[in-house]
Amino acid sequence: MSEFNKEVVDLVWGKPSGGGVSTSIFRRWSQGFVFSEHEQTALKQFEGGPCAVIAPVQAFLLKNILFNRESSNWRQMSEEEQKTALCSTLSEILESACASASTGFCLVTWAKGQTPHTSTLSKTQTQPQTQAVPKPESSQTPQDPQPTALAAEDLGFEQFHSVLHKRTVLSVSDLREEVLSLYQSWRGCCGVLLFLYSVILTKGIENIRNEIQDPTEPLIDPIHGHGSQSLVNLLVTGHAVSNVWDGDRECSGMKLHGIHKQASVGFLTLMESLRYCKVGAFLKSPKFPIWILGSETHLSVFFTKEMLLVAPECPSEQARRVFQSFDPEDNGFIPESLLEDVMKALDLVSEPEYVSLVKSKLDPESLGIILLGPFLLEFFPDQDSGIPDSFPVYHYNGLKQSNHKERVEYVEGTALVLGFEDPMVRTDDTPVKRCLQTKWPYIELLWTTNRSPSLN
Numbered sequence: 001m002s003e004f005n006k007e008v009v010d011l012v013w014g015k016p017s018g019g020g021v022s023t024s025i026f027r028r029w030s031q032g033f034v035f036s037e038h039e040q041t042a043l044k045q046f047e048g049g050p051c052a053v054i055a056p057v058q059a060f061l062l063k064n065i066l067f068n069r070e071s072s073n074w075r076q077m078s079e080e081e082q083k084t085a086l087c088s089t090l091s092e093i094l095e096s097a098c099a100s101a102s103t104g105f106c107l108v109t110w111a112k113g114q115t116p117h118t119s120t121l122s123k124t125q126t127q128p129q130t131q132a133v134p135k136p137e138s139s140q141t142p143q144d145p146q147p148t149a150l151a152a153e154d155l156g157f158e159q160f161h162s163v164l165h166k167r168t169v170l171s172v173s174d175l176r177e178e179v180l181s182l183y184q185s186w187r188g189c190c191g192v193l194l195f196l197y198s199v200i201l202t203k204g205i206e207n208i209r210n211e212i213q214d215p216t217e218p219l220i221d222p223i224h225g226h227g228s229q230s231l232v233n234l235l236v237t238g239h240a241v242s243n244v245w246d247g248d249r250e251c252s253g254m255k256l257h258g259i260h261k262q263a264s265v266g267f268l269t270l271m272e273s274l275r276y277c278k279v280g281a282f283l284k285s286p287k288f289p290i291w292i293l294g295s296e297t298h299l300s301v302f303f304t305k306e307m308l309l310v311a312p313e314c315p316s317e318q319a320r321r322v323f324q325s326f327d328p329e330d331n332g333f334i335p336e337s338l339l340e341d342v343m344k345a346l347d348l349v350s351e352p353e354y355v356s357l358v359k360s361k362l363d364p365e366s367l368g369i370i371l372l373g374p375f376l377l378e379f380f381p382d383q384d385s386g387i388p389d390s391f392p393v394y395h396y397n398g399l400k401q402s403n404h405k406e407r408v409e410y411v412e413g414t415a416l417v418l419g420f421e422d423p424m425v426r427t428d429d430t431p432v433k434r435c436l437q438t439k440w441p442y443i444e445l446l447w448t449t450n451r452s453p454s455l456n
Contacts, residue, residue: 005161007205008197014218025049025225026157032191033057033086036408040077041065041085044408045398048298050192052220052227054398055292055299056235057195059265061089062303062396063288075410086187087180090195094179095172096238097203104170106201107178108194109185114163116155116189160190166201199234208234211257213242226297236283236292237263244269246280246325259283268302269294270431270455272438278330281321284439286310293435295455298399302436304415306391316380322346323372333369342370348379390416393445395432395453402454413447415440431455 013021028047033054036042043058045051065074065085077085094105110116169175179186185194200208200219209215212230219231219240234240241257243249244267249256259282266286271277271294289310290303313321322345326334334342336359343350343358362370362378393415400406417440430452436443447453 005164008200009161010218011200011205011208012196012219013222014216014220021157021222023156025220025222026160028225029193029220030155030160030190032185032187032189033090033195034187035077035082035086038407039075039409040082041075042396042408042410043398044400046400048399049220049225049227051299051398052231053192053196053235055301056232056265057086057089057093058396058398059236059290059292059301059303060092061085062290062301063265064089064092066290066303066305067288083180083183087183088176090186091172091176091179093235094175094199094202097199097234098238099202099204099207103204104168105175106198107167107169107175107182108164108197108201109167109182110194111163111165114165115185155189160193164194164197196231203234203238203240208240211240211242213256217242227299232267232292232294232299233259236265236267237261244277244279244283245328246282249328262287264288266291267294268292268435268438270296270435273434275330278324278328279438281313285313291439293395293432293455295431295435298397298402298456300398300402300453300455301396302393302432303396304391304393306388308387309391316376319346319376319380320372323375327372332373333371336363336368336370339370342375346379387417389418390414397454402456404449404451411447411449411453413445416444416446418442418444428452 028049031046031050034044036044041061043054043061045054065071065077069085098105167178169178185191196219208230217228217230219228219234220226221228228242229244230240230242233242233244237259239257239260241259243256243258245258247258247260249258259280262282263286265288267283268279268291269277272279287310289306290301293300293302323334323342324330325345326338326342339359339362340350340352340355343355358378359370362374391414393413394410395413396410397403398408400408403409415436430445432453432455433443433445435455436445445452
């Protein structure tokens with residue numbers, strides 16, 4: 001992999017001052033995909049940073065467990081089922097990232113004989129690395145030591161990149177077989193990075209650079225260790241675009257790329273509640289009722305089994321989305337000059353005389369603006385979205401320190417989605433709720449625990 005090393009490192013880590021990534025940042029990213037001892041379908045995250053990979057993998061993992069697996073209890077999995085579920089999820093993300101079937105899929109793993117627990121990666125190391133080896137979690141015998149889930153202390157940034165091997169497979173069936181055979185690598189030391197590098201090389205370095213808004217921006221911040229929005233979008237949609245709105249936008253003559261089709265799992269962010277950005281419908285309304293939630297520094301997952309939440313748009317929801325596409329700053333109104341364009345986009349009668357009549361009705365004071373609420377009431381009154389009044393929900397946060405008693409477990413609750421604000425059922429104002437309100441403005445959450453789950 002030597003010819004790829006510099007390009008991969010520059011793309012992922014950038015060019016930090018001092019010439020390298022700090023030991024602490026690399027260590028935080030050097031874990032594998034490890035299931036919680038307390039929640040058999042949940043992945044653990046040991047330190048801040050790799051949530052940019054772990055949370056999307058967890059979201060797709062839940063999709064496959066909840067909707068593709070025939071089992072009455074989705075929270076229980078044997079070790080063999082964990083292996084199958086994780087590897088099929090990793091394969092699915094790799095398939096999504098593949099730019100062209102003719103180029104095949106790239107898998108990055110350890111060079112032969114160089115796995116951290118068996119190789120002599122430094123001249124001073126004479127014994128195999130067996131310290132911090134966890135108890136075996138697979139069917140292998142205890143005599144066969146497993147790669148540690150945390151970073152092997154003697155494996156540094158430079159050494160890691162010197163012992164990587166790239167293999168290419170051309171068919172989806174071969175990909176799935178190879179990913180399954182590499183299970184111990186995925187769950188062992190640096191498994192998260194091995195998978196990330198596999199996605200990057202499968203997608204193609206040049207393809208990623210063409211999609212990122214600022215090609216000099218690394219996928220991982222070398223100072224703080226957080227993954228970028230481009231990295232999250234790459235894993236969720238297969239495209240490393242830097243924005244979360246629908247489609248492309250022009251700004252000062254520059255094309256800014258967004259999301260171009262409905263995602264399988266969604267994305268919501270606290271930043272939208274602070275009006276820093278606006279997530280488009282393709283991420284906000286995914287195919288499955290699973291959403292990655294973004295705070296300022298962390299990613300978690302909110303999910304339910306209620307498929308009515310992701311049913312096709314009713315006409316009023318489509319109208320809201322189209323209206324808001326003409327209101328990019330989310331003001332809640334558009335200039336009256338755009339009303340005809342909105343009506344045409346919704347296939348409403350748009351003859352000039354009728355448009356003038358609607359303008360006078362929706363803007364009786366001649367302020368020159370059309371408000372969203374009156375527009376929806378005029379054309380789509382009393383439409384039921386079909387969403388049930390209440391439904392069970394779950395929240396996942398992979399960081400053990402963010403969980404009660406440091407046990408990585410799902411927090412269960414009930415969601416109430418109302419059509420208006422009802423002071424009688426108002427619940428606490430929490431970051432999780434503010435994040436979800438960017439999709440359901442009048443959602444209320446009742447958790448079974450004494451404290452609301454943490455976004456951080």
